[in-house]
Amino acid sequence: MAVLRDTIILLPDTTDFYINPPDKLHAGNLYQKLEESSSHSNIARQIHNIILVPSKHKDSIETETTEQSEAPFLNYTKYFVRKIVIRKLDVFGPTVYTPDVKADNWLSQVGNRMHIKTNDMVLNRYILFKKGDKIDPYTFADNERILRELPFIEDARIVVNHDSLLSDSADVVIYVKDVWSKGFDIDYRNGENIKIDLWDNNIAGTGQQNEFRYYFEPDKKPIRGLDGYYKVSNIEGSFIDAQLLYSFIGNNGYGINFSRSFYTPGIKYAGEVNYLRNETYTLQNVYGLPKIYVPLSYTYTYGWVGRSFPWTWSHFSYRSRPSAVISTGIFDYGFGTHPLVTANTNYLFQTRTLYLISLAYSQQGFYKSNLVYSFGRTEDIPYGILINYTNGFEHNEFKDRMYYNLKIAEGSYLSTWGYLYNSISLGSFFNHGAAEQGMLRFNMNYFTNLFVLRELKFRHFLKLQYIRGYNRNSDERLSFKDTEGIRSLSSDSATGTQKLLCTWESVSFLPYSLIGFRIALYGFTDLGMIGDYAKPSYQNTFYSAVGMGVRLRNEHLVFKTLQLRFSYFPKIPGYTKGHTFYFSTTTSFNLENFLMKGPVIENFK
Numbered sequence: 001m002a003v004l005r006d007t008i009i010l011l012p013d014t015t016d017f018y019i020n021p022p023d024k025l026h027a028g029n030l031y032q033k034l035e036e037s038s039s040h041s042n043i044a045r046q047i048h049n050i051i052l053v054p055s056k057h058k059d060s061i062e063t064e065t066t067e068q069s070e071a072p073f074l075n076y077t078k079y080f081v082r083k084i085v086i087r088k089l090d091v092f093g094p095t096v097y098t099p100d101v102k103a104d105n106w107l108s109q110v111g112n113r114m115h116i117k118t119n120d121m122v123l124n125r126y127i128l129f130k131k132g133d134k135i136d137p138y139t140f141a142d143n144e145r146i147l148r149e150l151p152f153i154e155d156a157r158i159v160v161n162h163d164s165l166l167s168d169s170a171d172v173v174i175y176v177k178d179v180w181s182k183g184f185d186i187d188y189r190n191g192e193n194i195k196i197d198l199w200d201n202n203i204a205g206t207g208q209q210n211e212f213r214y215y216f217e218p219d220k221k222p223i224r225g226l227d228g229y230y231k232v233s234n235i236e237g238s239f240i241d242a243q244l245l246y247s248f249i250g251n252n253g254y255g256i257n258f259s260r261s262f263y264t265p266g267i268k269y270a271g272e273v274n275y276l277r278n279e280t281y282t283l284q285n286v287y288g289l290p291k292i293y294v295p296l297s298y299t300y301t302y303g304w305v306g307r308s309f310p311w312t313w314s315h316f317s318y319r320s321r322p323s324a325v326i327s328t329g330i331f332d333y334g335f336g337t338h339p340l341v342t343a344n345t346n347y348l349f350q351t352r353t354l355y356l357i358s359l360a361y362s363q364q365g366f367y368k369s370n371l372v373y374s375f376g377r378t379e380d381i382p383y384g385i386l387i388n389y390t391n392g393f394e395h396n397e398f399k400d401r402m403y404y405n406l407k408i409a410e411g412s413y414l415s416t417w418g419y420l421y422n423s424i425s426l427g428s429f430f431n432h433g434a435a436e437q438g439m440l441r442f443n444m445n446y447f448t449n450l451f452v453l454r455e456l457k458f459r460h461f462l463k464l465q466y467i468r469g470y471n472r473n474s475d476e477r478l479s480f481k482d483t484e485g486i487r488s489l490s491s492d493s494a495t496g497t498q499k500l501l502c503t504w505e506s507v508s509f510l511p512y513s514l515i516g517f518r519i520a521l522y523g524f525t526d527l528g529m530i531g532d533y534a535k536p537s538y539q540n541t542f543y544s545a546v547g548m549g550v551r552l553r554n555e556h557l558v559f560k561t562l563q564l565r566f567s568y569f570p571k572i573p574g575y576t577k578g579h580t581f582y583f584s585t586t587t588s589f590n591l592e593n594f595l596m597k598g599p600v601i602e603n604f605k
Contacts, residue, residue: 065369066367066368066369066413066449067368068141068365068368069365069366069368070137070138070140070365071137072137072158072160073136073137073140073141074137076135076160077134077135077137078168079134079135079162079167079168079169080132080135080168080170081131081132081133081134081135081169082167082172083131083171083172084127084129084131084171085172085173086120086123086124086174086176087099087173087176088117088118088120088123088176089175089177089178090102090103090115090177091111091112091115091154091177091178091179091180092109092111092112092556093108093112096155096156096157096175096378097157099175115178115180115181116202116204117178118152118153118178118202118205118207119205119206119207122205122206122207123147123174123176124237125236125237126146126147127143127174128142128143128146129143135160135170135172139264140160141366142263143158143174144156144158146263148378149380150207150233151202151209152181152201152558153176153177153178153179154556155378156174156177156378157175158174159172159173159174159175160172161173178202179201179202179555179556180556180557181201182200182558183200183201183557184196184198184559185197185559185560187585190219192216192217192219193215193217193219194215194217195213195214195215195216196213196214196215197212197213198211198212198213199211199212199558207232208230208233209229209230209231210228210230210231211228211229212226213226213227215250221293222249222250222280222281224250225249225250225251227245227251229243229246230243231243231244238260239263241257241259241260242256243256243257243259244256245257245276247278247280250280251279253279253280254277254278255275255277255278255300256274256275257272257275258272259271259272259273260272261595261597262308262362262595263595265308265364266310266323267308268307269306269308270305270306270308271303271304271306272598273302274300274303275299276301277299277300278297278298279296280295280296280297281293281294281296282296282338285339294339295337296337296338296349297336298338298349299333299334300333300334302329302330302332303329303330304327304328304330304356304598304599305329306326306327306358306598307325307326308324308325308596309323309324309325310322310323311323320363320364322363323361323362323363323596324360325362325596326358326359327358327360327598327599328357328599329354329355329357329599330353330354330355330356331353332353335350341397343398344473345473345475346475347473347476350397350398351396352394352396353395354392354394355392355393355394356390356391356392356599356600356601357390357391357392358388359389360386360387360389361385361386362384362385362596363384363385364382364383364384364593365382365383366381366382367380367383371450371457371509372447373590373591374553374588375555376518376555377555381419383412383413383594384410384593384594385409385411385594386408386409386410386595387406387407387408388408388596389406390405390406390427390600392599399431400431402429402430403427403429403601404427405425405426405428405601405602406426406427407423407425407427407602408424408425409421409592410423411592417449418447418448418449418459419446419447420444420446421444421446421591421592422443422444423441423442423443424440424441425440425441426439427601428471435470435471437471437472437473437476437604438469438470438472439468439470439472439602440466440467440468440470441465441466441602442464443463444464444465445463446461446462447461447462448460448461456508456509456510456511457508458506458507458509459506459507460504460506461503461504461506462503462504463501463503463504464502465500465501465502466498466500466501467498467604468497468498469497469498469533470533472604476604478496478497478499478530478604478605479494479530479605480530480543481494485499485526485530485543486543486544486545486572487503487526487545487565487582488545488547488567488578488580488582489545489572489578494530494541495530496531496533497533498530498531498533499528499529499530499531500529500530500540501526501527502526502528503525503527504524505522505523505524505525506523506524507521507522508522516556516557518553519550520553521548521549521550522548523547524546524548525544525545526545527542527543527544528542528543528544529542529543542571543571544569544570544571545568545569545572545578546567546568547566547567547568548565548566549563549566550563553588559585560586560587561587561588562583562585563584563585564581564583565582565583565584566581566582567579567580567582568580
């Protein structure tokens with residue numbers, strides 16, 4: 001196990017320690033005994049290998065070492081690329097650090113034979129360098145990250161092999177490991193509501209994606225429906241993605257989207273074009289009117305284009321590759337049937353057109369680590385700074401007004417302390433000099449380095465958020481519902497125009513897996529206040545929750561993370577409800593990066 005600056009080893013004062021610990025101190029001793037007992041029977045051994053994986057069978061290398069993503073390539077800058085070899089690994093068994101390991105049970109072996117690996121032609125479209133190019137550490141690091149971000153890739157690693165001091169060239173091996181691309185999710189609640197989701201993130205190894213969802217919700221309207229999308233990524237190596245959306249039965253609509261991002265700091269052009277048309281129902285939520293479902297039909301059209309320029313001022317470090325970005329966009333919302341709207345209510349359903357322009361300064365790099373938000377795969381942790389100023393004009397059915405917003409975000413790795421991300425944004429519409437629908441938002445995300453106690457590995461996470469609205473419409477309210485603040489909270493009354501939230505979580509990654517699923521235990525505390533901005537934050541209603549839970553995830557599959565949580569609510573108002581036990585699936589959290597995106601209006605939520 002590599003142990004460097006992202007790892008802190010904790011040993012109790014009463015514990016003897018050796019270079020090679022004796023068996024009596026080994027945390028996996030129980031699993032060794034189970035393995036020994038199963039070795040007498042071939043059937044028992046196969047069942048054991050499928051169900052329980054002891055610590056000695058975990059990946060032989062885990063990137064607990066936190067290093068800058070370009071670091072492995074800095075010693076090769078004087079060499080040229082002689083040959084490029086793409087080595088595609090099985091889904092089950094090997095890792096990008098141990099590519100020769102084979103699957104050790106029949107279920108994994110069957111899974112490997114059934115999986116269609118990503119086509120070479122598809123992978124070649126994502127390679128940023130070619131034979132004869134001089135090795136650029138930042139290009140190689142970007143390429144690793146781009147491959148890892150693909151929804152059908154679990155992990156990727158680039159290795160430079162230079163075998164002669166007399167040669168000015170080196171061979172480059174790209175290790176790529178797919179995930180099992182097919183998945184499903186079933187959400188069944190209240191004995192009636194059901195959602196079934198089916199998807200394939202890599203259809204027949206082409207890199208194309210498809211998702212199909214069915215829902216039945218008798219307490220809503222439409223009661224049932226089908227929707228989904230089909231996506232083709234990186235068309236002909238252009239890094240332009242195309243997506244077709246569709247819905248029918250309950251909703252009736254379709255949409256098409258073309259997009260290209262600033263996927264590396266050196267990319268000059270990015271943009272997006274989108275068209276969406278839909279007919280559905282929505283809940284009318286206007287004070288004084290009954291809450292009923294009313295018809296809704298609309299079209300949504302937008303497009304933006306951006307140009308990036310390298311920032312060449314000498315006092316900025318090349319390592320972070322700073323750039324200046326200018327982007328402009330048009331956003332048009334057209335409504336046919338819709339709920340009742342006025343100048344100060346139901347802004348989302350107002351017919352309007354926005355013209356926006358953004359000026360930004362971006363500076364970004366990445367660290368490589370793992371066991372942060374994933375369960376073992378390599379994660380790219382962004383650091384840098386983004387300063388983004390957005391200005392625009394809105395023409396809607398009631399008035400014309402200007403929009404201004406400034407956002408500053410910064411993230412850094414604090415060596416022995418961990419990682420810290422901060423962002424602050426302030427924006428508002430202005431109508432004849434008066435601020436409307438203004439908002440101040442502050443976010444802080446922090447996590448510690450990885451602590452190691454014998455075979456347990458754990459981190460602590462801290463999140464702080466403050467949002468305050470200014471002259472918001474009467475129906476625009478912040479919430480503390482489950483995904484927006486206090487976990488497992490269920491209350492329509494926990495709303496306001498300002499909220500303060502602090503969450504702490506400690507996650508322990510266990511050293512074994514169950515049927516291929518890695519296991520993490522966690523405890524949490526959520527504290528928050530929410531209410532009207534006319535009062536100081538400390539005078540708003542206070543909410544809290546503490547609890548613990550378990551998460552299971554198989555990084556070889558595209559399934560969502562399984563989560564079982566127990567919560568206790570020491571401080572919530574009497575009219576508020578919370579779920580003591582809660583089972584759900586969740587997607588992995590990704591840290592905000594510092595690459596510029598298209599101009600947008602900040603959401604009030």
